[in-house]
Amino acid sequence: MKSVIFTWVLRLIPAIILLQTLFFKFTASEESVYIFSMLSMEPFGRIGSGIVELIAVILILIPRTTLLGALIGIGVMLGAIFSHIFVLGIEVKNDEGMLFILAIITFLCCSILVIKDKGKIPDLMNFKI
Template sequence: MKNPIFIWIVKLIAVAILVQTLFYKFSGAVESVYIFTKLGIEPFGRIGSGIVELIASILILIPRTTLLGALLAAGTMFGAILSHVFVLGIDVKNDGGELFTLAIITLICCLLLVYNQKYKIVDLLRLKI
């Protein structure tokens, strides 16, 4: 995966999905409040996950920190997927599984970015970003 155009498309898809959900989290949209209430972590989980996703989005866009942002977002999306599977259900408030699908797409994009920058993992472990 050395094609920089492909990598930027993957980055932009992940970031677009992450940033698009921030409005709902930070504005206290009914669906977002419902989700985090059902998970038992409203409002701190909703606002906290929004902050984490915002930070991950910024890190993904900066070439030097893409790996860190992708790992952060992948972990967040993995948690979202597990929440859907075990607590919320795939279809939340009749969304047709849209949130679940977006979480999977974002996770796949982030895993592609991690794979693309796997050579940096050792440096990340040494905190040489």
């Protein structure tokens, strides 16, 4: 029972973080527009990454597809983390590093989900619809 609860917590944390950021991306909030303008990816990068994050959330929450969603989440968060480190800086628009911290938390949760389900990775190659 503890393992099931732990797994759901690991699913819910990145899902909630990613869903919360979708609101800002899809409503073109000032911070999101600023970030993607700094990355020379506004508006297509903002909207595109939002769509990918939405897909990741859906996949993470479905137990059968959690591994795939977590892999996508890792990829998206690596992009966010590297963007903060190399272009944006840790603190963006006086957020005290909150976006960077949320990216790290999401990356860690998704990484633990992948490690937990690493035995299923070969099954991804045989995925049939």
